[in-house]
Amino acid sequence: MSGKDNGYLDMELLxxxxxxxxDDGKSTLIGRLLYDSKAIFEDQMEALEQASISRGGEEVxxxxxxxxxxxxxxxxxxxxxxxxxxxxxxxKFIIADTPGHIQYTRNMVTGASTSNAAVILIDARNGxxxxxxxxxxxxxxxxxxxxLVCVNKMDLVDFSQEVFERIKADFIQVAGRLGNQDxxxxxxxxxxxxxxxxxxxxxxxxxxxTFLGLLEALPVGEDWNLNDPRFPxxxxxxxxxxxxxxxxxxxGRVASGVFRVGQEVVVxxxxxxxxxxAIDFAGESLEYAFPPQSVTLRLTDEIDVSRGSMIxxxxxxxxxxxxxxxxxxxxxxxxxxxxGKYQLKHNSNELRCIVTEVKYKVNINTTEEIHDDLSVxxxxxxxxxxxxTKPLFFDPYKKNRDTGSLILIDEATNxxxxxxxxx
Amino acid sequence: MEHYKINHLRELEAESIxxxxxxxxxxxxxxxxxxxxxDSIVMFHLARKAFHPLKVPFPLMHIDTGHNFEETIKYRDDxxxxxxxxxxxxxxxxxxxxxxxxxEKGLNASRNVLQTVTLLDAIEEMKxxxxxxxxxxxxxxxxxxxxxxxxxDEFGQWDPKNQRPELWNLFCGxxxxxxxxxxxPISNWTEMDVWQYILMENIEMPSLYxxxxxxxxxxxxxxxxxxPFMQLKPNEKAEVRDVRCRTIGDIxxxxxxxxxxxxxxxxxxxxxxxxxxxxxxxxxxxxxEAAMEDRKREGYF
Numbered sequence: 001m002s003g004k005d006n007g008y009l010d011m012e013l014l015x016x017x018x019x020x021x022x023d024d025g026k027s028t029l030i031g032r033l034l035y036d037s038k039a040i041f042e043d044q045m046e047a048l049e050q051a052s053i054s055r056g057g058e059e060v061x062x063x064x065x066x067x068x069x070x071x072x073x074x075x076x077x078x079x080x081x082x083x084x085x086x087x088x089x090x091x092k093f094i095i096a097d098t099p100g101h102i103q104y105t106r107n108m109v110t111g112a113s114t115s116n117a118a119v120i121l122i123d124a125r126n127g128x129x130x131x132x133x134x135x136x137x138x139x140x141x142x143x144x145x146x147x148l149v150c151v152n153k154m155d156l157v158d159f160s161q162e163v164f165e166r167i168k169a170d171f172i173q174v175a176g177r178l179g180n181q182d183x184x185x186x187x188x189x190x191x192x193x194x195x196x197x198x199x200x201x202x203x204x205x206x207x208x209x210t211f212l213g214l215l216e217a218l219p220v221g222e223d224w225n226l227n228d229p230r231f232p233x234x235x236x237x238x239x240x241x242x243x244x245x246x247x248x249x250x251x252g253r254v255a256s257g258v259f260r261v262g263q264e265v266v267v268x269x270x271x272x273x274x275x276x277x278a279i280d281f282a283g284e285s286l287e288y289a290f291p292p293q294s295v296t297l298r299l300t301d302e303i304d305v306s307r308g309s310m311i312x313x314x315x316x317x318x319x320x321x322x323x324x325x326x327x328x329x330x331x332x333x334x335x336x337x338x339x340g341k342y343q344l345k346h347n348s349n350e351l352r353c354i355v356t357e358v359k360y361k362v363n364i365n366t367t368e369e370i371h372d373d374l375s376v377x378x379x380x381x382x383x384x385x386x387x388x389t390k391p392l393f394f395d396p397y398k399k400n401r402d403t404g405s406l407i408l409i410d411e412a413t414n415x416x417x418x419x420x421x422x423x
Numbered sequence: 424m425e426h427y428k429i430n431h432l433r434e435l436e437a438e439s440i441x442x443x444x445x446x447x448x449x450x451x452x453x454x455x456x457x458x459x460x461x462d463s464i465v466m467f468h469l470a471r472k473a474f475h476p477l478k479v480p481f482p483l484m485h486i487d488t489g490h491n492f493e494e495t496i497k498y499r500d501d502x503x504x505x506x507x508x509x510x511x512x513x514x515x516x517x518x519x520x521x522x523x524x525x526x527e528k529g530l531n532a533s534r535n536v537l538q539t540v541t542l543l544d545a546i547e548e549m550k551x552x553x554x555x556x557x558x559x560x561x562x563x564x565x566x567x568x569x570x571x572x573x574x575x576d577e578f579g580q581w582d583p584k585n586q587r588p589e590l591w592n593l594f595c596g597x598x599x600x601x602x603x604x605x606x607x608p609i610s611n612w613t614e615m616d617v618w619q620y621i622l623m624e625n626i627e628m629p630s631l632y633x634x635x636x637x638x639x640x641x642x643x644x645x646x647x648x649x650x651p652f653m654q655l656k657p658n659e660k661a662e663v664r665d666v667r668c669r670t671i672g673d674i675x676x677x678x679x680x681x682x683x684x685x686x687x688x689x690x691x692x693x694x695x696x697x698x699x700x701x702x703x704x705x706x707x708x709x710x711x712e713a714a715m716e717d718r719k720r721e722g723y724f
Contacts, residue, residue: 013431080586082567083560085613092431094611106588113590221428234444239477247476253441253592258427282472290427294440294473307448331588345593348448405591414597416587 011087014220017096017111017144019135020121025152029121029190030097033212034086036197081111090216105364105379106331108138109419113405116220117146124157124187128170130365136171137367140178141327141381141421143398145223147175148184148214155189159202178367182218186211224291228395229257229265229313230403232347233305237296249280249296250305255347255402256395257313259297260288264314267305268393273314274301291402308349310393310403318393318403323356325423327397329381332410332417336376336384342417343409346392347402352411357385383423397421432620435612439466440473441592442571442608443555447480449596450553450604454511456542457483459495459629460671462557464502465617466609468626471506482509484554486542488534488673489516490652495671498629513545533675543579546603553596553604561613571610577601614669615694622687631668634685639664645678 020026084095096111098104112118118139122132139147149171157163164187175183186195187206194200197212209217237249259265263276279286280296289295297311305311312318330336336355344353361370361382376382397404408418429437443466446453455470457463470479485499503510515534518524524540527533546554560567570586572594587595596604609617621628638649640659647653649661653675666679667690684690 011431012428013434080568083611084567085561085611087613087615092613092616110588110590114592224427226427234441235448237474237477241476244476251444251473253437258425280475282475288425292434292437293429294437294444296475343597345595401591405593407590407593407595409595409597414595414599416590416595419588419590 011089012091012220013094014091014117014215014218015094015096015115016117016119016148016215017098017108017115018119018121019098019108019111019138020119020131020152024121024123025190026121027097029119029150029152029188029196029211030084030095032190032193032196034084036193036212081107088212088216093215105134105138105381106329106419108135109142109329109331112138112142112144113401113419115142115144116223117148117215117218118142118144119148119150122149122151122167122171124151124153124163124167127163127167128174132171133174133367134364136175136178137362137364140175140181141329143179143401143421144181146182146184146218148186148211150190150211151185151187152190154187154194154200154203155192159187159194159200161187161203161205164206184208184214186214225256225400225402226258226290227256228316228318228400228403229259229263230255230318230395230400231259231297231311232349232403233307233309233311234348235307236305247298248302249298250309250311251294251296252311252348253294254289254291256291256400257316258288258290259311261286265299265311266314266317267299267303268310268312268318268320269391270304270309272301272303274299274303276300308347310347310349312393318395320391320393322388322391323385324388324392324394325359325383325385326406326420327362327381327423328376328384328408328421329419330376330378330417331419332415333378334410334413334417335378336382336418338374341411342386343411344386344388344392344406345409346394346406349392351389351392353386353388353408355384356387359383359385386420394422396423432616432623435609435616436469436472436620438611439469439608442594442606443470443473445572445594445596446553446555446606446608447474449594452549452551453481453553453555453606454484454546454549454551455479455481455555456557457485457499457510458557458672459485459491459499460557461617461621461628461632462559462609462612464626464628465612465620466555466557467502467508468624469608478507482511484511484513484545484551486538486545487512487514488538488675489514490534490650490674492629492631492648492668492671492674494629494631511545511549513541515541517541518544533673535673535675538673539579546579551603552598553606555606555608557609558605558607559612559614559617560607560610569607569610571607572596573605573607574598575603575605579603581605615691618687618691618694622691628687629671631671632690634665634667634683636663637666637679638662639666639679646681648674648677648679650674 018026082097086093098107098111120135151164151167168185187203188195194202195210199210231252231254233250233252235251237251239247261276266273277300278298279289338355341354344351358374363370395403404422406420407416410417515537518541519526524537570589638661639646640661664681665683667682669680684693
């Protein structure tokens with residue numbers, strides 16, 4: 001029997017992030033998902049039982065599965081992004097498990113940055129609270145294509161449809177103002193397993209998919225931008241051997257759009273026009289390449305291309321500017337310095353910039369703009385303007401997560417201090 | 424008709440190749456750690472694909488505990504020669520001889536922890552600024568929070584509470600003198616992904632991974648291979664069984680599994696049906712609940 005017959009080789013990959021605090025039962029939900037989908041191995045289960053008992057718990061605490069580091073286990077909270085993996089015959093899943101406390105906005109933003117879907121947990125007893133708005137805001141800001149709102153602890157509100165519908169209406173009111181993402185609502189009980197992997201017998205009024213069913217059904221293939229051909233050059237391949245004497249290949253990953261052999265392209269920043277001569281991948285010749293493939297492009301003309309260059313479609317080109325407006329999430333305890341200089345990383349390009357203006361700060365609990373206090377500290381989100389040493393080639397983040405995102409790096413400490421989404 | 428979808432293995436492959444290319448672009452003197460285990464074999468395969476038709480533009484380095492399966496060493500040397508890759512071997516025995524490391528005592532003595540000393544010394548001596556490793560986040564809880572680009576201070580240590588945020592595909596390798604990075608290109612792969620990929624790409628594997636007859640003994644519920652430097656307790660007895668390795672590391676802490684799987688397909692079936700994680704057979708993780716985290720802080724792989 002071949003691997004293909006198992007169905008295992010034709011799986012898709014879905015990355016999702018979970019937001020919610022310990023109290024919402026987020027870790028329990030993930031634990032339940034791994035447990036019911038049989039992704040927990042016996043030795044992990046044994047270690048888990050031991051850990052639960054030594055902490056005085058009577059039942060196996062599924063939340064302990066996801067709390068990785070010693071410090072966290074001792075404090076009983078998740079403090080960093082942890083990645084989990086499981087698979088069903090249809091899909092492989094990567095979970096970016098992030099804590100939901102206000103002080104950990106930076107972790108949520110990190111987890112959200114690579115996700116196709118965001119799972120937002122709401123405690124059915126509390127409904128839409130400040131924290132829910134914060135999570136919805138971050139999911140919209142990071143432009144996560146799909147949002148799954150899980151109303152948890154339905155067992156504690158007698159599996160009431162009325163409670164569920166009210167929370168759903170409240171959430172739609174909040175999210176409606178934020179963006180137009182693909183929204184889904186599910187009533188669940190992570191602790192008991194209702195609608196997580198198995199359909200609930202307590203909520204027959206709910207006819208939608210279970211949590212896992214939905215994760216398997218989300219149309220992830222449609223999340224890539226196939227319209228705007230952008231190829232940031234990572235590395236130039238020039239073998240010094242007789243066999244490949246004239247070989248000059250540009251290695252990189254297709255950020256968006258489709259590249260075809262024969263396509264007219266332009267190399268930025270120079271602006272020279274040429275055509276794609278070949279698309280190579282480890283000895284194979286491809287007719288076309290699309291995101292997220294890592295390939296090597298060869299061009300018809302010999303022009304100056306190096307790391308930091310971007311190969312783009314000749315007609316459909318990105319914007320370019322040295323003055324850029326962006327939303328920034330601040331990741332460092334050292335506050336943003338107005339007029340301060342930072343190292344900037346955007347695709348394979350590294351340059352310097354200066355923050356010229358803080359336009360406003362966002363109250364992430366109410367999503368209102370703050371104009372009277374413009375200091376930007378850890379976990380705060382603001383709209384700023386930067387001026388760069390060289391022109392940046394970009395698309396708005398809402399259109400292109402790859403060419404629209406950047407990070408700011410502190411020049412003294414080398415720490416990543418800001419996550420930017422270009423407007 | 425054109426279609427724009429790739430399966431999960433191709434997506435993981437594309438991500439890992441992206442990461443390996445970033446390493447070569449961002450660091451001056453990178454090295455790839457190679458143990459002869461399946462993860463490092465896959466990682467090296469990805470590196471070759473990343474730079475084709477160029478030879479892999481960095482050396483491989485093996486931290487040799489001296490407690491190896493012979494097959495591993497042969498496979499390693501053949502691979503380096505066949506692909507024209509420079510191979511560096513550093514011996515834990517040398518660190519012990521120089522008094523830099525002290526051999527553990529007792530029945531469960533292992534040189535696994537001592538590898539850290541040899542590794543850090545080698546990085547310093549050869550001035551590597553980045554060491555790529557085949558660690559995967561699904562292996563163990565402490566690894567779940569590891570970054571692709573993991574910063575190490577001048578003592579080679581990992582500070583889990585002070586990790587740099589890693590967003591989108593923007594990996595930041597900026598560092599001060601004396602510091603280095605560990606990079607894990609196959610962070611997002613699971614054991615199953617690794618095997619499926621080996622099958623899809625038809626990668627030649629060391630024979631140890633397939634069923635073979637071997638003299639083994641059972642300790643604390645795990646099967647271990649017999650070797651001259653392994654001491655048996657009075658109640659343990661050596662016997663010949665059909666076994667295969669699920670991971671390959673230092674013999675003293677690598678368990679073997681009773682198995683008759685002799686094709687990649689059968690291994691995949693076995694992994695799919697398995698109820699014990701592959702590290703479940705590794706004695707080094709069982710030492711305490713936070714064993715891996717402690718070793719990582721000190722600069723382990």
